[in-house]
Amino acid sequence: MRTRKLGFMTAAMSMAGALVLATSACGGDDSGSAGSDRPVTLTYWASNQGPSLEADKQVLQPELDRFEKQTGIKVNVEVVPWSDLLNRILAAATSGQGPDVVNIGNTWSASLQATGAFVPFDDAALAALGGKGRFLGPSLAATGAAGQPPTAVPIYGMTYGLFYNKKMFAGAGIDGPPKTWEELIADGKKLTHDGKWGLAVEGASVSENAHHAFIFGQQHGADLFDSSGKAQFDSPQQVAAVKQYIDLMAVHKIVNPSNAEYANGTEAIQDFVTGKAAMLMWQSIASSVKAAGVSEDDFGLAPIPLPDPGTGGRQVNGMVAGINLAVFQHTKNSDAAMKFVAFMTGKETQQTLNKAYGSLPTVNDAYDDPAFQTPTITAFQQILANTAAPLPQVPDESQFETLVGTAMNQMFADAAAGKPITDGYVKAKLSDAKQQMTGGN
């Protein structure tokens, strides 16, 4: 009898033991949520802006320390790689567990707004940050659906420009950046020789492709969504826009077919920075330039050529890109979180961080720093202020990026393989993408 009972006990105990062991060894993660008697601690997910996760942390930490000194609020920052960020935000929104404050790509604003997981910035909240007028108009426009209070506030501003390699241009006898698309192609052809290429693109990057589809779509007067929010990716104008971009490789052959393989958002920059390509349509490349150990003076920045005003398109050559800061509804420290938002949009923080990342401050009063008077920054600022348009602020925006971007990956792959890229082909791919927008409303 006794031994039998012991048998039972041993079985149960060892099972329990195994699991208790597991629990005690690993359950001890500090959840970071603060009790009422402890000093307030915020958790902050930052996006990867600099050359590496570690480098980002080194940029942010002194600022966070300064915040703690000012307010007594400690901020635990985690720099989340772009490949994970949206999934992680989604998981946090679904579960109500996650950070208090988070960086979001500004193109996700309306999509994330639809989840209802974020604290809306009503007029009172904006007033606490210095009022609407303090912020750069275009950046503030990319913070959620029109007519609703912003779901986030902009912290880093960015747009697209055309970088060009001054030495390569001089070597090819070209005296300045192209002013029209035709010039860009002609220059590209002159620059393409001996393993060097006119232009580099990130041909397998879903988001880069989608952004260019949008910019050139604007130039052709296309709207991705009609007034009722229905997708219309395959309008003749949009087809022409996408084809214009793919044709750089397919028809004009000024883009290395290898670019069709570039997926992680760094390889095109590398080609440009290392002189394998003479032009690049990109956002800030400052940190890559620094990492490569070359001088920023070797490169010039011009606006992407605008279309001929007579063609009926819009005078747009950039999108309002950038990073917004959002506060989760589920935060238990909303006051502290709002203080942190005020800190991050404060003049000094804006200057320090945007200088470090090579991005544009999103508040007007930060521009008095001479660091933002360089030719590159000034050029970007001009584009952002005058000829940049925000991506459609609709909940389905992220589906647009995924579906159209993926379709364009395919087009680049086919172009690189030498297949002809016809209007009909582009239209068929875009129609497919449109039809897959079955979710949402």
Add this chain to the structure above:
Amino acid sequence: MVVSTPSRSGAWRGAERGGGDGGGGRITRLIPVWLRRAGLPYLLILPAVLLELLIHLVPMVIGVGMSFLRLTQFFIRNWLAAPFAGLGNYRVAVDFDSAVGAALLHSFLVTVAFTLLAVGLSWLFGMCGAVLMQRPFRGRGVLRTLFLVPYALPVYAGVITWSFMFQRDSGLINHVLVEQLHLTDERPFWLIGGNSFASLVVVAVWRLWPFAFLVLTAGLQNIPEDLYEASAIDGASWWRQVRTITLPLLRPVNQVLVLVLFLWNFNDFNTPYVLFGKSAPREADLISIHIYQSSFVTWNFGSGAAMSVLLLLFLLLVTAVYLALTTRRRSRA
């Protein structure tokens, strides 16, 4: 912790009650033993059952429930508020005239082709390797060990190395094909376009043939040596021995091995994800990646769940038919 507490107290109570009942004669004394005897196997499988329930079964039931909802970003915070879609998600998924259905069908067919090739080649390589190494020779142990390395490597480490080798400009494959063998002038792409399918198969076979080899090597060791000796006395050739002894005796091993390889390949997410990233080329759009795109990346969880359920049903069907067929043949043989 969650699992252990009830199981332990349950055991206690069972034992106490059993002891209490056992007052008098032989028969009543036997009852607790019998009770415990009957209860013990359940107690033993209890942790496994609870864990499977927690990690596999309950989530799957929830997943099936999700497939009937129009679950998009509007409702992820409160699933219950998501509108009931009925069979809507399924209807879209199997409407092969629509873009969604057509893409799913395409991805399904790609996966079938990929699985057949990967399983077939892995099995063939494993079988040939195992049979050719059945007799001892110098260096056999070392070779055997080396052959197992790809299986031992973490998936991402192996696959990431392949993705480096497949790079168009800096990879080994094009270096060999173009620079060394001069087979083509134009450097082909391996990670995008039509070739990406071949790349995927190569990587999958590289990773899994060692497993087939391992299992079959173990299987061969179970075949008694005297069977070969007896047939050798009868004058059977080597090839005849392979056909009449090795293959039939390996049949039960093969039955399980092929099934496992099939399921692994069909559900494989890691290989294409590490090789291609979140958006696989159309030609290599395996179903698990496709569903990932249809739910996580496009925020349409209901539709992704419906596709997964269809996939699950298909796998159940194939497995059932396969087991029925192979088991019947085996018992007849």
Add this chain to the structure above:
Amino acid sequence: MREPRWLPWARVIFLGLLGLFTLTPLYVMATSALKPLRDVQGDFNWIPVTITLQSFSDMWRTVPLAHYFVNSLVVSSISAVASVVVAVFAAYAVSRYRFRGRKIFSVAVLSTQMFPGILFLLPLFMIFVNLGNALGVQLYGSRLALIITYLTFSLPFSIWMLVGYFDSVPAALDEAAQVDGSGPIGALLRVVVPAAMPGIIAVTIYAFMTAWGEVLFASVMTDESTRTLAVGLQAYATQNDVYWNQVMAASLVVSVPVVAGFLLLQRYLVQGLTAGAVK
């Protein structure tokens, strides 16, 4: 066994080709790790022109690799051990007892191998969140959640293999032990487990490797403090530049312990499979 004359040649050729196929990636991994960055960006070279250990020291700075390494080690070893403990008990029940539901249990457990991970990723995530809320601890993002998840991933195969192995241990052995006064559990621990050691080691290796290599669940269920190598290694590709040499060096470093362990213990794996599953 009479071998045809062509067989030795066929053997050499076939095994040679197979060896080439199998080992080339390993060679590439090892040599590229020793190259400086510029040599992995141009055309491929079989033999490194310049050899440097730079990438082995740089890789720890580019990505907090050591931290991920520890996480992977903790998660994989605990889940492997726990999985084997659970599997041993379950397999013993299936092997030694004829109870109602035995067949259903075996089939149900094996059939979970078929579940597409993508189907239960989000629901599982929700379960951890709610369970965590109910218990007042944060399960999601913790190593514990990952451990529990991984241990069930290897359970089906482990149980199935151990059942085969236990079947091969004569029942007379544990009956004798029970006559000597051990309970069934005593018999299991004192007689069956030692006799089935190769099978148990084999299953442990399998469970460890399963956890060490998993990508999908790790990408959603970890945060910075619990991130495993499977996810962490991909961070090299999201940097400013694709540091292929560092990627290869890191792959090499994270592979060496698993491969070494696997190769040291592989004879148990063959033994375990021989006596157990493939019988």
